Amino acid sequence: MKVRLKSIAILLVSITVFTGCFKWGSRAYDRFPETIALDKNYFYEGKVIIVGAGASGLAAARILERNNINYEILEATDRYGGRLQKDTLLADFPIDLGAEWIHNQPGILNRLIGLPGDWTSEELLPYSIDSAFSWDGIDYVQTEKEELEAFFNFFPEYKFKSSTWFDYVDDNFARHVKHKIRFNTPVSEIDYSSNKVILTTKDGVEHVADKVLVTVSIGVLKADVIKFNPALSNKKTRAINRVEFLPGFKLAMKFSEKFYPDAITFDTDIGDHGYYDMAFKKLSEDNILTLLSTGASPEEYFGVETNEEIVSAALIELDEIFNGTASSTFTGAYRLRDWGSEEYILGTWTNAALNKNFNLNALNESLDNRVYFAGEINDAHRQMGVPGAILSGYFAINDLLMNE
Numbered sequence: 001m002k003v004r005l006k007s008i009a010i011l012l013v014s015i016t017v018f019t020g021c022f023k024w025g026s027r028a029y030d031r032f033p034e035t036i037a038l039d040k041n042y043f044y045e046g047k048v049i050i051v052g053a054g055a056s057g058l059a060a061a062r063i064l065e066r067n068n069i070n071y072e073i074l075e076a077t078d079r080y081g082g083r084l085q086k087d088t089l090l091a092d093f094p095i096d097l098g099a100e101w102i103h104n105q106p107g108i109l110n111r112l113i114g115l116p117g118d119w120t121s122e123e124l125l126p127y128s129i130d131s132a133f134s135w136d137g138i139d140y141v142q143t144e145k146e147e148l149e150a151f152f153n154f155f156p157e158y159k160f161k162s163s164t165w166f167d168y169v170d171d172n173f174a175r176h177v178k179h180k181i182r183f184n185t186p187v188s189e190i191d192y193s194s195n196k197v198i199l200t201t202k203d204g205v206e207h208v209a210d211k212v213l214v215t216v217s218i219g220v221l222k223a224d225v226i227k228f229n230p231a232l233s234n235k236k237t238r239a240i241n242r243v244e245f246l247p248g249f250k251l252a253m254k255f256s257e258k259f260y261p262d263a264i265t266f267d268t269d270i271g272d273h274g275y276y277d278m279a280f281k282k283l284s285e286d287n288i289l290t291l292l293s294t295g296a297s298p299e300e301y302f303g304v305e306t307n308e309e310i311v312s313a314a315l316i317e318l319d320e321i322f323n324g325t326a327s328s329t330f331t332g333a334y335r336l337r338d339w340g341s342e343e344y345i346l347g348t349w350t351n352a353a354l355n356k357n358f359n360l361n362a363l364n365e366s367l368d369n370r371v372y373f374a375g376e377i378n379d380a381h382r383q384m385g386v387p388g389a390i391l392s393g394y395f396a397i398n399d400l401l402m403n404e
Helices: 008-019 022-031 055-066 146-155 165-180 219-220 234-242 299-303 305-321 325-329 360-364 385-400
Strands: 002-008 048-051 070-074 124-128 132-133 141-145 159-161 187-191 195-202 206-209 211-214 227-229 248-255 261-265 272-277 287-294 330-337 371-373
Touching: 008 195, 048 055, 048 195, 048 206, 055 070, 055 165, 055 385, 070 165, 165 385, 195 211, 211 385, 219 234, 227 248, 234 360, 248 305, 299 305, 305 325, 305 330, 371 385
Parallel strands: 002 141, 048 070, 048 211, 132 261, 187 227, 211 371
Antiparallel strands: 124 159, 132 141, 187 195, 195 206, 248 287, 248 330, 261 272, 272 287
16 A cells, blocks of 8 residues: 655545535635624514425524414424434434534634624534545555644634534524424425415325425425426526535444544545544544545445445445455444435535526525525525525525515
8 A cells, every 4th residue: 555645735625525615614704694683573474384494494483483473394304404413322422414514613603593703602623634645546645734734724614522513403493493393294385376375295285374485405496396386487497406416425434443544535536535533533432434425326436225235335445445444343333324315305515616606596586475495505695504504594584574
């Protein structure tokens, strides 16, 4: 096995699979709006239905709840959180199966809940890795530690120390509104052709509202899971279809010893693919190495479908680098989430760097001032990820309540 130093400029092209768009996130804090819906009071006598109980929907619902407005949330699955999900059984710390990093300054966590943004009560870990390698099938290539330090000092990233993004959204939003969620209620049609908006679920049940906020993933909209009557305009349909919503999966595996560096990126022609130490700086006794692959499904990347086959393929991939150590130290415990195959999600995240030319105004344009849209890609302030989803929920519900 050949080991050599590699330029940080090349390595960081691939390491963005772990930490998102650094430049975008580092600038986002300065774009945070001066006022958000939490700073206002609202009065609305009609009924609002929110479709989807992810971060956007829960944030919007929090505004309705605190202003005593009649509402309910229709959630297609049996849980809330959308692409936020945690596991507490694999390791001695909670595992993020979905969103994990904070691509922003720590104060963003306070600003999102209406508190001063120069601090946060959340325990965070600066994500500045000490060792990173790249593998192209032949060479196992290391970058210099000094170069890594210089990069992360310039583009700081953070992770939760002993909690998760799910916990943050649960504590600040979901716990206030979850009594209004109807689970296992997938919406198949939204009819806004009359005075009331009629939502029909997959089992044929109708729900009636004065206004509706749609917060499903852009993947669901792209797949026409929900039919609209009247149909969406060509402009809005084009805007939806131009958003790149990446397929992908996340696999966390438990090992009896730590044989791997902080991060390993793979040179591949199929999406972005790499492993990272999920227990990094967690003061954990468990060794959790996680594969994050975006831009391709497990079948497209590994040529396999079942969970067991995916794990086996990942171990074979690691064994090639570490001379069989992965298989010999694997405990058999793992957690896998293939977000691209989730029926009511159909992807991982919208990559801001890949969506520079989409029509944000068309995405956010309401349908006759009665059906509104929110989600991470709908955020006009470019906060990325979970903060963007929350802000989008705030601004969409503000528009819904203010426009008669």
